Amino acid sequence: MAAETRHTAHIPQWKIDEVSELVEKIGNSRVVGIVGVREIPADSIQQMRGDLRGNVEIRMVRNTIAHRALQESAPEIRQLSDYIEDQTALIFSDENPFKLYRLLEKGKRPMPIKAGARAPRDIVIEAGETSFSPGPMVGKLQAAGIPAAIKGGKVVINQKVTLAKEGEVVPAKTADILKTMEIFPRNVGLELRAAYEGGLIFKVSDLTIDVEAQLSELSAASAKAFGLAVEIGYATPSTVGPMLARAQRRAHALVLETGMPVPGMMEMLLAKAAANARALAGLASGEAAAPAPAAAAPETEAAAPEEKEEKKDEEETAAGLGALFG
Numbered sequence: 001m002a003a004e005t006r007h008t009a010h011i012p013q014w015k016i017d018e019v020s021e022l023v024e025k026i027g028n029s030r031v032v033g034i035v036g037v038r039e040i041p042a043d044s045i046q047q048m049r050g051d052l053r054g055n056v057e058i059r060m061v062r063n064t065i066a067h068r069a070l071q072e073s074a075p076e077i078r079q080l081s082d083y084i085e086d087q088t089a090l091i092f093s094d095e096n097p098f099k100l101y102r103l104l105e106k107g108k109r110p111m112p113i114k115a116g117a118r119a120p121r122d123i124v125i126e127a128g129e130t131s132f133s134p135g136p137m138v139g140k141l142q143a144a145g146i147p148a149a150i151k152g153g154k155v156v157i158n159q160k161v162t163l164a165k166e167g168e169v170v171p172a173k174t175a176d177i178l179k180t181m182e183i184f185p186r187n188v189g190l191e192l193r194a195a196y197e198g199g200l201i202f203k204v205s206d207l208t209i210d211v212e213a214q215l216s217e218l219s220a221a222s223a224k225a226f227g228l229a230v231e232i233g234y235a236t237p238s239t240v241g242p243m244l245a246r247a248q249r250r251a252h253a254l255v256l257e258t259g260m261p262v263p264g265m266m267e268m269l270l271a272k273a274a275a276n277a278r279a280l281a282g283l284a285s286g287e288a289a290a291p292a293p294a295a296a297a298p299e300t301e302a303a304a305p306e307e308k309e310e311k312k313d314e315e316e317t318a319a320g321l322g323a324l325f326g
Contacts, residue, residue: 018061018065018069019072022059022090026092031096032090032092032195032196033165033193033195034080034089034195035058035089035090035191035192036086037190039111040188040189043059048107049323051107054131055095056077058090058190059089060089061089063085063088066084067081067084068092070084076199077196079201080201082194083193087298089190096197097207099193101204104191111186112175112178113178113184114170115171115175116169117170118168118169119167119170120166120185122164123164123178125163125183127157127159128157128159129156130154130181140176144173145163145173145174146161146176146177191204215233226238226239230242230243230246255269272282
């Protein structure tokens with residue numbers, strides 16, 4: 001009976017070393033991310049590395065090695081390997097995932113769209129003069145579906161036109177003319193797919209937040225809460241000043257309404273009495289009464305501290321939230 005022969009696949013030592021190095025790097029990093037690098041030229045990746053130095057470290061490794069390194073890491077991070085596909089890189093950072101996402105989005109650069117690719121958004125050509133000289137360019141524009149003509153010695157686009165709707169395949173003629181016109185519909189860069197921090201995995205949908213809108217809503221909510229606290233007399237370090245100013249304005253109004261002699265208010269009381277006397281004299285003589293001076297002037301002046309305090313409170317809230325998202 002012939003002996004059974006088994007073959008064991010030999011794993012090169014450099015692969016074992018690279019996996020071990022990545023496992024150590026993953027374990028020592030605050031944030032680990034998976035990014036897509038398809039269609040990013042090598043020179044662009046090098047430039048991105050330079051731009052992100054100090055904030056993000058990019059590691060270009062084979063997908064199999066990235067899978068193995070993640071599977072040999074802590075259990076809670078292993079699910080990150082589900083986002084490894086196509087052309088992928090690992091990134092390491094000390095920034096929180098929200099700041100990291102915004103940092104990578106800011107690093108994207110406009111690039112020409114290729115024939116056969118899908119439009120990332122509506123590609124619109126506006127009407128108006130162009131920088132092209134009269135000649136064959138008019139025919140190229142017209143062939144691409146752009147209504148162009150020569151007017152006053154210049155190539156002019158007669159009307160606004162949409163060359164491709166979002167999601168439509170871009171024909172070769174459209175791609176060529178867009179490149180000639182230096183219109184770059186795509187923003188190309190590191191596409192964050194998921195990031196790990198503190199036992200949690202954040203998908204890109206979790207990180208896509210309109211920070212400005214969120215800050216605006218929170219600022220409005222803060223202003224309403226501040227107004228409610230002042231209205232109901234809820235004393236805090238921020239509301240005590242406006243509450244006292246409000247009480248002072250109401251006390252002034254009450255004194256003016258009742259004519260109560262109070263030190264510091266006599267001048268205003270006498271002014272109001274004089275105005276009322278003139279009004280009565282005018283009515284008795286049949287003349288139109290002169291308008292009485294505004295008794296609420298102090299209220300307007302005293303309202304300024306409240307508005308200032310409220311604005312300060314909103315700014316502090318917005319600043320604190322801005323620090324979270326970058």
